[in-house]
Amino acid sequence: MDLGVGPRTAEAMAAIRARISGGGLGPGDRLPSIRRLAATLGLSPSTVVEAYDRLAAEGVIRARPGSGFYVVPGVRPPLAFAPAVGRPPAVDPFWVSRLALDADPAMAKPGCGWLPADWMPTEALRRAIRTVARSDAALLTDYGGTRGSPALRRLLANRLADEGVPVGPDRILLTASGTQAIDLVCRMLLRPGDTVILDDPCYFNFQALLGVHGVRTVGVPFGETGPDVAAFEATVAAERPRLYLTNAALHNPTGATMAPQTAHRVLAAAAAHDVVVVEDDIFADFEPDRSVRLAALDGLDRVVRVGSFSKTLSASVRCGYVAARADWIEALVDLQVATGFGGPSPVAAEVVARLLAEGGYRRHVEGLRRRLDGARRDAARQLGDLGMEPWTMPRGGFYLWCRLPDGRDGATVARAALGEGVVLAPGDVFAVSGSAAAFMRFNVAWARDARALDVLRRALDGPAEEGAAPDG
Amino acid sequence: MDLGVGPRTAEAMAAIRARISGGGLGPGDRLPSIRRLAATLGLSPSTVVEAYDRLAAEGVIRARPGSGFYVVPGVRPPLAFAPAVGRPPAVDPFWVSRLALDADPAMAKPGCGWLPADWMPTEALRRAIRTVARSDAALLTDYGGTRGSPALRRLLANRLADEGVPVGPDRILLTASGTQAIDLVCRMLLRPGDTVILDDPCYFNFQALLGVHGVRTVGVPFGETGPDVAAFEATVAAERPRLYLTNAALHNPTGATMAPQTAHRVLAAAAAHDVVVVEDDIFADFEPDRSVRLAALDGLDRVVRVGSFSKTLSASVRCGYVAARADWIEALVDLQVATGFGGPSPVAAEVVARLLAEGGYRRHVEGLRRRLDGARRDAARQLGDLGMEPWTMPRGGFYLWCRLPDGRDGATVARAALGEGVVLAPGDVFAVSGSAAAFMRFNVAWARDARALDVLRRALDGPAEEGAAPDG
Numbered sequence: 017m018d019l020g021v022g023p024r025t026a027e028a029m030a031a032i033r034a035r036i037s038g039g040g041l042g043p044g045d046r047l048p049s050i051r052r053l054a055a056t057l058g059l060s061p062s063t064v065v066e067a068y069d070r071l072a073a074e075g076v077i078r079a080r081p082g083s084g085f086y087v088v089p090g091v092r093p094p095l096a097f098a099p100a101v102g103r104p105p106a107v108d109p110f111w112v113s114r115l116a117l118d119a120d121p122a123m124a125k126p127g128c129g130w131l132p133a134d135w136m137p138t139e140a141l142r143r144a145i146r147t148v149a150r151s152d153a154a155l156l157t158d159y160g161g162t163r164g165s166p167a168l169r170r171l172l173a174n175r176l177a178d179e180g181v182p183v184g185p186d187r188i189l190l191t192a193s194g195t196q197a198i199d200l201v202c203r204m205l206l207r208p209g210d211t212v213i214l215d216d217p218c219y220f221n222f223q224a225l226l227g228v229h230g231v232r233t234v235g236v237p238f239g240e241t242g243p244d245v246a247a248f249e250a251t252v253a254a255e256r257p258r259l260y261l262t263n264a265a266l267h268n269p270t271g272a273t274m275a276p277q278t279a280h281r282v283l284a285a286a287a288a289h290d291v292v293v294v295e296d297d298i299f300a301d302f303e304p305d306r307s308v309r310l311a312a313l314d315g316l317d318r319v320v321r322v323g324s325f326s327k328t329l330s331a332s333v334r335c336g337y338v339a340a341r342a343d344w345i346e347a348l349v350d351l352q353v354a355t356g357f358g359g360p361s362p363v364a365a366e367v368v369a370r371l372l373a374e375g376g377y378r379r380h381v382e383g384l385r386r387r388l389d390g391a392r393r394d395a396a397r398q399l400g401d402l403g404m405e406p407w408t409m410p411r412g413g414f415y416l417w418c419r420l421p422d423g424r425d426g427a428t429v430a431r432a433a434l435g436e437g438v439v440l441a442p443g444d445v446f447a448v449s450g451s452a453a454a455f456m457r458f459n460v461a462w463a464r465d466a467r468a469l470d471v472l473r474r475a476l477d478g479p480a481e482e483g484a485a486p487d488g
Numbered sequence: 489m490d491l492g493v494g495p496r497t498a499e500a501m502a503a504i505r506a507r508i509s510g511g512g513l514g515p516g517d518r519l520p521s522i523r524r525l526a527a528t529l530g531l532s533p534s535t536v537v538e539a540y541d542r543l544a545a546e547g548v549i550r551a552r553p554g555s556g557f558y559v560v561p562g563v564r565p566p567l568a569f570a571p572a573v574g575r576p577p578a579v580d581p582f583w584v585s586r587l588a589l590d591a592d593p594a595m596a597k598p599g600c601g602w603l604p605a606d607w608m609p610t611e612a613l614r615r616a617i618r619t620v621a622r623s624d625a626a627l628l629t630d631y632g633g634t635r636g637s638p639a640l641r642r643l644l645a646n647r648l649a650d651e652g653v654p655v656g657p658d659r660i661l662l663t664a665s666g667t668q669a670i671d672l673v674c675r676m677l678l679r680p681g682d683t684v685i686l687d688d689p690c691y692f693n694f695q696a697l698l699g700v701h702g703v704r705t706v707g708v709p710f711g712e713t714g715p716d717v718a719a720f721e722a723t724v725a726a727e728r729p730r731l732y733l734t735n736a737a738l739h740n741p742t743g744a745t746m747a748p749q750t751a752h753r754v755l756a757a758a759a760a761h762d763v764v765v766v767e768d769d770i771f772a773d774f775e776p777d778r779s780v781r782l783a784a785l786d787g788l789d790r791v792v793r794v795g796s797f798s799k800t801l802s803a804s805v806r807c808g809y810v811a812a813r814a815d816w817i818e819a820l821v822d823l824q825v826a827t828g829f830g831g832p833s834p835v836a837a838e839v840v841a842r843l844l845a846e847g848g849y850r851r852h853v854e855g856l857r858r859r860l861d862g863a864r865r866d867a868a869r870q871l872g873d874l875g876m877e878p879w880t881m882p883r884g885g886f887y888l889w890c891r892l893p894d895g896r897d898g899a900t901v902a903r904a905a906l907g908e909g910v911v912l913a914p915g916d917v918f919a920v921s922g923s924a925a926a927f928m929r930f931n932v933a934w935a936r937d938a939r940a941l942d943v944l945r946r947a948l949d950g951p952a953e954e955g956a957a958p959d960g
Contacts, residue, residue, distance in 0.1 A: 069847025075646025136629035149617040157608035174547025224826035354696035357667040375541020
């Protein structure tokens with residue numbers, strides 16, 4: 017990484033390093049005074065100060081106040097980054113997360129849950145960050161208010177009102193991420209031993225998250241129009257769950273959308289048994305037209321709405337949000353103060369607010385949708401050529417949930433592909449109560465990668481596992 | 489907030505708003521086509537597109553894909569920011585946090601736990617943010633690795649090595665804040681009903697955080713050389729705590745520093761009864777010279793080291809870290825993925841890395857120390873004139889823990905001052921087992937505010953409470 021060293025400072029640093037590596041300066045030796053080294057090298061004293069300070073930050077030398085700089089004695093810890101190696105081979109929810117997040121940039125990631133960097137609005141992001149760099153000192157240095165940027169919350173309130181959820185900005189709390197918003201809601205409402213309903217299959221990190229809370233999860237089969245309503249009603253009555261956690265639009269991993277009748281009956285069953293519904297709307301902006309929202313039907317009473325802009329703007333500028341009942345927002349504010357002393361970086365929230373306020377956001381998202389429509393068609397055809405059949409053709413978003421050919425086992429295929437530098441998302445990490453070993457989730461934005469397809473073809477050509485589930 | 493609207497776009501937005509407010513365009517009406525309005529106003533079509541998009545983001549109009557823009561019908565939610573009002577009057581740990589974080593900029597905050605914005609290295613911060621705006625697209629848009637920025641972790645490893653804690657960057661996990669780092673450690677190690685030892689008094693948010701975990705807290709009296717060792721040993725033996733949570737350098741709220749003998753005996757007692765020690769080093773850079781660190785004595789075996797740069801660089805560019813045993817870091821990585829899908833914003837971590845790598849950081853912190861030495865002397869004198877006596881004169885940092893005159897009650901004084909726009913930190917919010925009603929914590933960087941001192945003088949002149957504890 018270039019940490020912005022000027023050429024003269026670099027020259028001074030190189031000269032000092034050379035003296036140390038050459039043995040002219042040994043461990044514990046005092047370095048020349050700034051004035052003397054500046055004269056020797058023909059550089060300004062301020063350049064030498066900068067070089068000394070940078071070498072001190074690197075740990076090569078050390079400042080002793082009032083005494084000067086000294087060569088650091090003894091063995092230094094290894095500076096090379098040791099990646100997470102030796103993960104247990106269990107193909108569990110953490111398997112995909114860790115592999116996809118820590119993947120070498122050279123690896124292909126058809127299993128990951130975000131778009132490639134070159135699909136993101138990088139230039140608009142650079143402009144927004146530069147503009148925020150000129151903000152008031154207080155925005156750049158202070159903690160910010162407990163609810164987070166008023167400007168961003170006003171913009172979010174307008175978006176919610178557009179969806180038929182008329183709430184003020186005070187009913188919205190900004191968080192460090194969408195996942196963190198769900199975690200805060202779980203901390204508020206769940207106790208160990210409680211039961212939570214999940215779609216089966218569902219986003220694998222929902223299970224990891226609920227595992228941290230020590231709750232029991234029960235899956236309800238998820239079909240092309242949402243959860244199986246009869247199964248949902250029976251489960252709610254029999255299991256007395258506290259919470260139902262779902263994606264309302266463009267479900268992860270299937271890409272299916274809940275039908276209005278399903279949404280209505282799910283909410284009625286939740287109300288009859290006092291179940292809270294957490295609706296994660298993370299993929300909502302990828303819909304070609306807006307589907308019915310649980311939050312809108314319910315008026316944000318027993319439904320908690322969660323979202324973020326990690327999929328459409330930036331996952332690096334991290335900012336999520338939660339909209340809920342007023343008294344719950346108060347409790348969530350206290351929880352976030354206690355466990356994080358505030359929410360997202362105010363700088364990050366301001367960057368997101370600028371991007372949303374600009375007209376460019378709508379056009380960017382429209383462009384993403386068009387590009388994804390093409391990528392989805394291409395991926396479906398190319399995966400079809402490999403014998404993989406999409407379970408449904410989603411209206412939007414970037415997932416294709418595909419059945420593997422000939423009873424192949426997803427985990428086996430994923431392990432084989434990983435050996436060749438390709439990260440896949442095997443079906444079973446998404447399964448709750450049943451099995452999804454015969455499925456795999458593909459991100460269509462990455463699936464057109466020729467090398468990834470080639471690796472996938474070879475992995476599928478491996479011996480079929482015995483005992484692989486024939487269906488999900 | 490100025491969201492960067494150009495003059496021509498602002499003109500177009502004003503024209504459209506005027507048509508709506510004047511009734512020329514009613515709820516549900518379609519707006520003129522972009523081309524037509526551009527011709528009418530003598531502006532370019534792209535300016536009108538920008539204006540329409542911004543008004544849509546504000547919720548005034550709405551885009552219907554393929555059909556145009558429409559005036560939003562119906563009543564909009566109020567756009568004004570409703571601050572957290574009607575807080576219960578209980579002077580508890582949340583009282584100071586919420587008041588200080590949500591305070592109007594016009595309020596004085598001698599009770600807050602950070603430095604004013606004009607003490608922070610704002611220009612260096614602006615430069616670092618602008619430089620990061622030029623980074624690779626992947627840094628600006630991707631989630632980043634599970635442990636966080638390798639560059640920042642290498643710099644932190646060097647700082648730790650300087651303190652005698654030789655660990656590699658893989659033993660460090662970046663988090664969204666120092667508080668979040670402590671929260672993750674608590675999630676890893678604590679179960680409801682466990683016992684945790686706290687210094688008495690201690691940082692009020694430690695109690696709020698541990699309350700979320702449902703654990704029992706026991707206070708050990710904190711004196712001028714650290715916790716009372718005999719009491720610590722007896723408590724550890726009697727209560728079988730799982731964890732001891734402390735600030736090692738410049739304790740919050742007292743500003744006292746643990747003596748080497750105290751640190752050694754505390755660690756020995758912790759080892760004898762298998763107690764984990766979490767050392768929050770948040771104020772370490774304010775020390776004039778380095779005190780002994782529990783993490784250094786212990787070699788980061790049963791001690792977990794936590795920190796952040798919120799006090800010296802920026803609390804808005806949020807980034808904390810935790811250094812611990814290798815197996816614990818692995819567990820914390822999984823916990824952070826499950827509950828936040830990653831740690832700090834990679835953009836934020838990169839900004840912090842740049843600031844630390846530059847020589848300016850050391851000089852900035854030296855400047856802060858000099859400035860605080862002066863502010864501390866002045867504040868002690870001025871508070872002394874009001875009858876308040878510092879419990880100890882700290883070696884560094886920005887706190888003065890003062891005894892109130894004549895048995896005055898801190899909460900009563902703080903409530904009276906709040907009525908006049910001054911946020912104070914009354915002693916009892918820091919108390920664990922005992923009472924600290926007769927004390928108050930002052931931030932010397934704010935205490936020189938003439939109006940704040942005047943309000944404080946009047947608040948102290950109020951009637952003395954009966955039943956106020958004479959001692960802490």
